Amino acid sequence: MGRADEAKAGFLEKSMLSYYELRKGVQFIYEGQPYEVLEFRQMGKSQDVVVAQTKIRNLITGRVLPKNFHQGEVFEEADLIKFHAKFIYANRGKFVFAYTDNPGKRFELIEEQVGDAAKFLKLNQEVEGIIFQDKIINITLPVKVRLKVKESPPGVKGDRSQGGTKAATLETGAVVQVPLFVESGNTIEVNTETGEYTRRLEKGE
Known part of the structure:
Protein backbone atom coordinates (compact mmCIF):
# COMPACT_ATOMS: atom_id res chain seq x y z
CA MET A 1 0.00 0.00 0.00
CA GLU A 77 -14.65 14.16 15.11
CA ALA A 78 -12.16 15.66 17.57
CA ASP A 79 -9.99 13.04 19.29
CA LEU A 80 -9.75 14.54 22.77
CA ILE A 81 -8.54 13.10 26.07
CA LYS A 82 -10.23 14.39 29.22
CA PHE A 83 -9.09 14.24 32.84
CA HIS A 84 -10.18 15.54 36.25
CA ALA A 85 -8.55 18.67 37.64
CA LYS A 86 -9.11 21.45 40.19
CA PHE A 87 -8.71 25.21 40.00
CA ILE A 88 -5.94 26.49 42.31
CA TYR A 89 -5.53 30.22 41.69
CA ALA A 90 -5.35 33.01 39.11
CA ASN A 91 -2.59 35.59 38.75
CA ARG A 92 -1.99 38.24 36.08
CA GLY A 93 -4.25 36.66 33.50
CA LYS A 94 -3.02 33.12 34.09
CA PHE A 95 -5.15 30.37 35.62
CA VAL A 96 -3.45 27.53 37.47
CA PHE A 97 -4.96 24.07 37.81
CA ALA A 98 -3.83 20.79 39.37
CA TYR A 99 -4.55 17.19 38.46
CA THR A 100 -7.09 15.77 40.92
CA ASP A 101 -5.21 12.49 41.30
CA ASN A 102 -1.81 14.21 41.46
CA PRO A 103 -2.10 17.67 43.10
CA GLY A 104 1.61 18.34 42.65
CA LYS A 105 1.19 18.20 38.88
CA ARG A 106 -0.03 21.59 37.69
CA PHE A 107 -0.71 23.40 34.44
CA GLU A 108 -1.55 26.94 33.34
CA LEU A 109 -4.02 28.42 30.90
CA ILE A 110 -4.33 32.05 29.82
CA GLU A 111 -7.49 34.10 30.23
CA GLU A 112 -8.39 33.92 26.54
CA GLN A 113 -8.40 30.12 26.68
CA VAL A 114 -10.54 29.88 29.81
CA GLY A 115 -13.02 32.41 28.43
CA ASP A 116 -16.35 32.93 30.21
CA ALA A 117 -15.66 29.97 32.50
CA ALA A 118 -13.34 32.27 34.47
CA LYS A 119 -16.39 34.03 35.94
CA PHE A 120 -17.43 30.87 37.77
CA LEU A 121 -14.07 29.53 38.97
CA LYS A 122 -13.57 29.38 42.72
CA LEU A 123 -10.86 27.74 44.83
CA ASN A 124 -10.83 23.95 44.38
CA GLN A 125 -13.58 24.09 41.76
CA GLU A 126 -13.62 20.76 39.94
CA VAL A 127 -13.14 20.99 36.19
CA GLU A 128 -12.39 18.71 33.27
CA GLY A 129 -9.06 19.18 31.50
CA ILE A 130 -8.85 18.66 27.74
CA ILE A 131 -5.83 17.23 25.91
CA PHE A 132 -5.46 17.52 22.13
CA GLN A 133 -2.45 16.11 20.31
CA ASP A 134 -0.61 15.50 23.60
CA LYS A 135 -1.11 19.08 24.80
CA ILE A 136 -3.48 20.48 27.45
CA ILE A 137 -5.54 23.04 25.57
CA ASN A 138 -8.41 23.99 27.87
CA ILE A 139 -10.82 23.09 30.67
CA THR A 140 -14.58 22.79 30.94
CA LEU A 141 -16.77 23.44 33.95
CA PRO A 142 -19.66 21.29 35.12
CA VAL A 143 -22.92 22.50 33.57
CA LYS A 144 -24.07 23.61 37.03
CA VAL A 145 -21.94 25.05 39.84
CA ARG A 146 -22.78 26.24 43.35
CA LEU A 147 -21.67 29.73 44.35
CA LYS A 148 -22.31 31.99 47.33
CA VAL A 149 -24.01 35.35 46.86
CA LYS A 150 -21.58 38.00 48.06
CA GLU A 151 -23.80 41.02 47.54
CA SER A 152 -27.43 41.44 46.57
CA PRO A 153 -29.57 44.51 47.28
CA PRO A 154 -32.90 43.90 49.01
CA GLY A 155 -35.67 43.10 46.56
CA VAL A 156 -38.55 45.55 46.35
CA LYS A 157 -41.85 43.74 46.67
CA GLY A 158 -43.98 44.22 43.61
CA ASP A 159 -41.06 45.40 41.45
CA ARG A 160 -41.62 43.96 37.98
CA SER A 161 -39.36 46.32 36.02
CA GLN A 162 -36.79 43.54 35.63
CA GLY A 163 -39.27 40.69 35.50
CA GLY A 164 -39.07 40.15 39.24
CA THR A 165 -35.28 39.82 39.33
CA LYS A 166 -32.30 41.78 40.60
CA ALA A 167 -28.53 41.72 40.13
CA ALA A 168 -26.41 39.67 42.52
CA THR A 169 -22.62 39.59 42.80
CA LEU A 170 -21.23 36.13 43.46
CA GLU A 171 -18.12 35.10 45.39
CA THR A 172 -16.17 34.85 42.12
CA GLY A 173 -17.12 38.38 41.07
CA ALA A 174 -19.64 37.24 38.47
CA VAL A 175 -22.92 39.16 38.32
CA VAL A 176 -26.13 37.27 37.58
CA GLN A 177 -29.83 38.04 37.68
CA VAL A 178 -31.61 36.31 40.58
CA PRO A 179 -35.16 36.28 41.97
CA LEU A 180 -36.06 38.99 44.48
CA PHE A 181 -36.06 36.53 47.40
CA VAL A 182 -32.35 35.71 47.04
CA GLU A 183 -30.24 37.38 49.74
CA SER A 184 -26.57 37.99 50.45
CA GLY A 185 -25.05 34.86 51.99
CA ASN A 186 -27.34 32.49 50.10
CA THR A 187 -25.81 29.77 47.95
CA ILE A 188 -27.24 29.45 44.47
CA GLU A 189 -26.81 27.17 41.50
CA VAL A 190 -25.74 28.71 38.18
CA ASN A 191 -25.79 27.23 34.70
CA THR A 192 -22.26 27.81 33.37
CA GLU A 193 -23.33 27.43 29.74
CA THR A 194 -25.91 30.21 29.88
CA GLY A 195 -24.62 32.17 32.88
CA GLU A 196 -28.10 32.07 34.38
CA TYR A 197 -29.44 31.39 37.87
CA THR A 198 -31.19 28.03 38.22
CA ARG A 199 -32.14 27.76 41.90
CA ARG A 200 -31.36 28.71 45.50
CA LEU A 201 -29.98 25.92 47.64
CA GLU A 202 -31.67 25.10 50.91
CA LYS A 203 -29.69 24.83 54.14
CA GLY A 204 -27.95 21.49 54.39
CA GLU A 205 -27.64 20.93 50.64
Missing part, protein backbone atom coordinates in the same frame (compact mmCIF):
# COMPACT_ATOMS: atom_id res chain seq x y z
CA GLY A 2 1.43 3.39 -1.01
CA ARG A 3 1.50 6.50 1.17
CA ALA A 4 -1.53 7.98 -0.55
CA ASP A 5 -3.52 4.79 0.10
CA GLU A 6 -2.35 4.69 3.73
CA ALA A 7 -3.39 8.30 4.26
CA LYS A 8 -6.75 7.64 2.68
CA ALA A 9 -7.28 4.54 4.83
CA GLY A 10 -6.38 6.50 7.97
CA PHE A 11 -8.82 9.25 7.01
CA LEU A 12 -11.62 6.75 6.49
CA GLU A 13 -10.94 5.07 9.85
CA LYS A 14 -11.55 8.32 11.70
CA SER A 15 -15.07 9.08 12.85
CA MET A 16 -16.60 11.59 10.46
CA LEU A 17 -19.53 13.92 11.07
CA SER A 18 -21.95 15.41 8.59
CA TYR A 19 -22.92 19.08 8.83
CA TYR A 20 -26.27 17.99 10.27
CA GLU A 21 -24.56 16.21 13.20
CA LEU A 22 -22.92 19.39 14.47
CA ARG A 23 -25.31 19.65 17.40
CA LYS A 24 -24.69 21.47 20.67
CA GLY A 25 -21.78 19.93 22.59
CA VAL A 26 -20.28 18.09 19.61
CA GLN A 27 -16.51 18.53 19.28
CA PHE A 28 -14.97 18.40 15.82
CA ILE A 29 -11.97 19.47 13.76
CA TYR A 30 -12.30 22.58 11.62
CA GLU A 31 -9.36 24.05 9.73
CA GLY A 32 -7.02 21.80 11.69
CA GLN A 33 -8.16 22.88 15.16
CA PRO A 34 -10.68 21.45 17.66
CA TYR A 35 -14.00 23.25 18.05
CA GLU A 36 -17.11 22.71 20.14
CA VAL A 37 -20.62 23.51 18.92
CA LEU A 38 -22.31 26.00 21.25
CA GLU A 39 -25.45 26.56 19.20
CA PHE A 40 -27.14 24.78 16.33
CA ARG A 41 -29.92 27.21 15.65
CA GLN A 42 -31.86 26.19 12.60
CA MET A 43 -31.81 24.94 9.07
CA GLY A 44 -32.18 27.53 6.37
CA LYS A 45 -31.63 27.81 2.65
CA SER A 46 -29.13 29.92 0.78
CA GLN A 47 -29.37 29.79 -3.01
CA ASP A 48 -31.26 26.47 -2.77
CA VAL A 49 -28.51 24.93 -0.60
CA VAL A 50 -29.41 23.67 2.89
CA VAL A 51 -27.47 25.56 5.56
CA ALA A 52 -26.78 24.74 9.21
CA GLN A 53 -26.39 27.92 11.24
CA THR A 54 -24.07 27.40 14.20
CA LYS A 55 -21.97 29.14 16.80
CA ILE A 56 -18.70 27.34 17.55
CA ARG A 57 -15.87 27.82 20.07
CA ASN A 58 -12.21 27.16 19.37
CA LEU A 59 -11.08 24.90 22.22
CA ILE A 60 -7.50 26.18 21.99
CA THR A 61 -8.00 29.95 21.82
CA GLY A 62 -11.48 30.19 23.35
CA ARG A 63 -12.62 32.34 20.43
CA VAL A 64 -16.34 32.06 19.59
CA LEU A 65 -17.56 32.64 16.06
CA PRO A 66 -20.75 32.16 14.04
CA LYS A 67 -20.38 29.75 11.15
CA ASN A 68 -22.66 28.37 8.46
CA PHE A 69 -22.10 24.84 7.21
CA HIS A 70 -23.59 23.42 4.05
CA GLN A 71 -25.11 20.16 2.97
CA GLY A 72 -22.43 17.71 1.87
CA GLU A 73 -19.69 19.02 4.18
CA VAL A 74 -18.11 16.44 6.50
CA PHE A 75 -15.82 16.91 9.50
CA GLU A 76 -13.49 14.78 11.56
Whole structure:
Protein backbone atom coordinates (compact mmCIF):
# COMPACT_ATOMS: atom_id res chain seq x y z
CA MET A 1 0.00 0.00 0.00
CA GLY A 2 1.43 3.39 -1.01
CA ARG A 3 1.50 6.50 1.17
CA ALA A 4 -1.53 7.98 -0.55
CA ASP A 5 -3.52 4.79 0.10
CA GLU A 6 -2.35 4.69 3.73
CA ALA A 7 -3.39 8.30 4.26
CA LYS A 8 -6.75 7.64 2.68
CA ALA A 9 -7.28 4.54 4.83
CA GLY A 10 -6.38 6.50 7.97
CA PHE A 11 -8.82 9.25 7.01
CA LEU A 12 -11.62 6.75 6.49
CA GLU A 13 -10.94 5.07 9.85
CA LYS A 14 -11.55 8.32 11.70
CA SER A 15 -15.07 9.08 12.85
CA MET A 16 -16.60 11.59 10.46
CA LEU A 17 -19.53 13.92 11.07
CA SER A 18 -21.95 15.41 8.59
CA TYR A 19 -22.92 19.08 8.83
CA TYR A 20 -26.27 17.99 10.27
CA GLU A 21 -24.56 16.21 13.20
CA LEU A 22 -22.92 19.39 14.47
CA ARG A 23 -25.31 19.65 17.40
CA LYS A 24 -24.69 21.47 20.67
CA GLY A 25 -21.78 19.93 22.59
CA VAL A 26 -20.28 18.09 19.61
CA GLN A 27 -16.51 18.53 19.28
CA PHE A 28 -14.97 18.40 15.82
CA ILE A 29 -11.97 19.47 13.76
CA TYR A 30 -12.30 22.58 11.62
CA GLU A 31 -9.36 24.05 9.73
CA GLY A 32 -7.02 21.80 11.69
CA GLN A 33 -8.16 22.88 15.16
CA PRO A 34 -10.68 21.45 17.66
CA TYR A 35 -14.00 23.25 18.05
CA GLU A 36 -17.11 22.71 20.14
CA VAL A 37 -20.62 23.51 18.92
CA LEU A 38 -22.31 26.00 21.25
CA GLU A 39 -25.45 26.56 19.20
CA PHE A 40 -27.14 24.78 16.33
CA ARG A 41 -29.92 27.21 15.65
CA GLN A 42 -31.86 26.19 12.60
CA MET A 43 -31.81 24.94 9.07
CA GLY A 44 -32.18 27.53 6.37
CA LYS A 45 -31.63 27.81 2.65
CA SER A 46 -29.13 29.92 0.78
CA GLN A 47 -29.37 29.79 -3.01
CA ASP A 48 -31.26 26.47 -2.77
CA VAL A 49 -28.51 24.93 -0.60
CA VAL A 50 -29.41 23.67 2.89
CA VAL A 51 -27.47 25.56 5.56
CA ALA A 52 -26.78 24.74 9.21
CA GLN A 53 -26.39 27.92 11.24
CA THR A 54 -24.07 27.40 14.20
CA LYS A 55 -21.97 29.14 16.80
CA ILE A 56 -18.70 27.34 17.55
CA ARG A 57 -15.87 27.82 20.07
CA ASN A 58 -12.21 27.16 19.37
CA LEU A 59 -11.08 24.90 22.22
CA ILE A 60 -7.50 26.18 21.99
CA THR A 61 -8.00 29.95 21.82
CA GLY A 62 -11.48 30.19 23.35
CA ARG A 63 -12.62 32.34 20.43
CA VAL A 64 -16.34 32.06 19.59
CA LEU A 65 -17.56 32.64 16.06
CA PRO A 66 -20.75 32.16 14.04
CA LYS A 67 -20.38 29.75 11.15
CA ASN A 68 -22.66 28.37 8.46
CA PHE A 69 -22.10 24.84 7.21
CA HIS A 70 -23.59 23.42 4.05
CA GLN A 71 -25.11 20.16 2.97
CA GLY A 72 -22.43 17.71 1.87
CA GLU A 73 -19.69 19.02 4.18
CA VAL A 74 -18.11 16.44 6.50
CA PHE A 75 -15.82 16.91 9.50
CA GLU A 76 -13.49 14.78 11.56
CA GLU A 77 -14.65 14.16 15.11
CA ALA A 78 -12.16 15.66 17.57
CA ASP A 79 -9.99 13.04 19.29
CA LEU A 80 -9.75 14.54 22.77
CA ILE A 81 -8.54 13.10 26.07
CA LYS A 82 -10.23 14.39 29.22
CA PHE A 83 -9.09 14.24 32.84
CA HIS A 84 -10.18 15.54 36.25
CA ALA A 85 -8.55 18.67 37.64
CA LYS A 86 -9.11 21.45 40.19
CA PHE A 87 -8.71 25.21 40.00
CA ILE A 88 -5.94 26.49 42.31
CA TYR A 89 -5.53 30.22 41.69
CA ALA A 90 -5.35 33.01 39.11
CA ASN A 91 -2.59 35.59 38.75
CA ARG A 92 -1.99 38.24 36.08
CA GLY A 93 -4.25 36.66 33.50
CA LYS A 94 -3.02 33.12 34.09
CA PHE A 95 -5.15 30.37 35.62
CA VAL A 96 -3.45 27.53 37.47
CA PHE A 97 -4.96 24.07 37.81
CA ALA A 98 -3.83 20.79 39.37
CA TYR A 99 -4.55 17.19 38.46
CA THR A 100 -7.09 15.77 40.92
CA ASP A 101 -5.21 12.49 41.30
CA ASN A 102 -1.81 14.21 41.46
CA PRO A 103 -2.10 17.67 43.10
CA GLY A 104 1.61 18.34 42.65
CA LYS A 105 1.19 18.20 38.88
CA ARG A 106 -0.03 21.59 37.69
CA PHE A 107 -0.71 23.40 34.44
CA GLU A 108 -1.55 26.94 33.34
CA LEU A 109 -4.02 28.42 30.90
CA ILE A 110 -4.33 32.05 29.82
CA GLU A 111 -7.49 34.10 30.23
CA GLU A 112 -8.39 33.92 26.54
CA GLN A 113 -8.40 30.12 26.68
CA VAL A 114 -10.54 29.88 29.81
CA GLY A 115 -13.02 32.41 28.43
CA ASP A 116 -16.35 32.93 30.21
CA ALA A 117 -15.66 29.97 32.50
CA ALA A 118 -13.34 32.27 34.47
CA LYS A 119 -16.39 34.03 35.94
CA PHE A 120 -17.43 30.87 37.77
CA LEU A 121 -14.07 29.53 38.97
CA LYS A 122 -13.57 29.38 42.72
CA LEU A 123 -10.86 27.74 44.83
CA ASN A 124 -10.83 23.95 44.38
CA GLN A 125 -13.58 24.09 41.76
CA GLU A 126 -13.62 20.76 39.94
CA VAL A 127 -13.14 20.99 36.19
CA GLU A 128 -12.39 18.71 33.27
CA GLY A 129 -9.06 19.18 31.50
CA ILE A 130 -8.85 18.66 27.74
CA ILE A 131 -5.83 17.23 25.91
CA PHE A 132 -5.46 17.52 22.13
CA GLN A 133 -2.45 16.11 20.31
CA ASP A 134 -0.61 15.50 23.60
CA LYS A 135 -1.11 19.08 24.80
CA ILE A 136 -3.48 20.48 27.45
CA ILE A 137 -5.54 23.04 25.57
CA ASN A 138 -8.41 23.99 27.87
CA ILE A 139 -10.82 23.09 30.67
CA THR A 140 -14.58 22.79 30.94
CA LEU A 141 -16.77 23.44 33.95
CA PRO A 142 -19.66 21.29 35.12
CA VAL A 143 -22.92 22.50 33.57
CA LYS A 144 -24.07 23.61 37.03
CA VAL A 145 -21.94 25.05 39.84
CA ARG A 146 -22.78 26.24 43.35
CA LEU A 147 -21.67 29.73 44.35
CA LYS A 148 -22.31 31.99 47.33
CA VAL A 149 -24.01 35.35 46.86
CA LYS A 150 -21.58 38.00 48.06
CA GLU A 151 -23.80 41.02 47.54
CA SER A 152 -27.43 41.44 46.57
CA PRO A 153 -29.57 44.51 47.28
CA PRO A 154 -32.90 43.90 49.01
CA GLY A 155 -35.67 43.10 46.56
CA VAL A 156 -38.55 45.55 46.35
CA LYS A 157 -41.85 43.74 46.67
CA GLY A 158 -43.98 44.22 43.61
CA ASP A 159 -41.06 45.40 41.45
CA ARG A 160 -41.62 43.96 37.98
CA SER A 161 -39.36 46.32 36.02
CA GLN A 162 -36.79 43.54 35.63
CA GLY A 163 -39.27 40.69 35.50
CA GLY A 164 -39.07 40.15 39.24
CA THR A 165 -35.28 39.82 39.33
CA LYS A 166 -32.30 41.78 40.60
CA ALA A 167 -28.53 41.72 40.13
CA ALA A 168 -26.41 39.67 42.52
CA THR A 169 -22.62 39.59 42.80
CA LEU A 170 -21.23 36.13 43.46
CA GLU A 171 -18.12 35.10 45.39
CA THR A 172 -16.17 34.85 42.12
CA GLY A 173 -17.12 38.38 41.07
CA ALA A 174 -19.64 37.24 38.47
CA VAL A 175 -22.92 39.16 38.32
CA VAL A 176 -26.13 37.27 37.58
CA GLN A 177 -29.83 38.04 37.68
CA VAL A 178 -31.61 36.31 40.58
CA PRO A 179 -35.16 36.28 41.97
CA LEU A 180 -36.06 38.99 44.48
CA PHE A 181 -36.06 36.53 47.40
CA VAL A 182 -32.35 35.71 47.04
CA GLU A 183 -30.24 37.38 49.74
CA SER A 184 -26.57 37.99 50.45
CA GLY A 185 -25.05 34.86 51.99
CA ASN A 186 -27.34 32.49 50.10
CA THR A 187 -25.81 29.77 47.95
CA ILE A 188 -27.24 29.45 44.47
CA GLU A 189 -26.81 27.17 41.50
CA VAL A 190 -25.74 28.71 38.18
CA ASN A 191 -25.79 27.23 34.70
CA THR A 192 -22.26 27.81 33.37
CA GLU A 193 -23.33 27.43 29.74
CA THR A 194 -25.91 30.21 29.88
CA GLY A 195 -24.62 32.17 32.88
CA GLU A 196 -28.10 32.07 34.38
CA TYR A 197 -29.44 31.39 37.87
CA THR A 198 -31.19 28.03 38.22
CA ARG A 199 -32.14 27.76 41.90
CA ARG A 200 -31.36 28.71 45.50
CA LEU A 201 -29.98 25.92 47.64
CA GLU A 202 -31.67 25.10 50.91
CA LYS A 203 -29.69 24.83 54.14
CA GLY A 204 -27.95 21.49 54.39
CA GLU A 205 -27.64 20.93 50.64
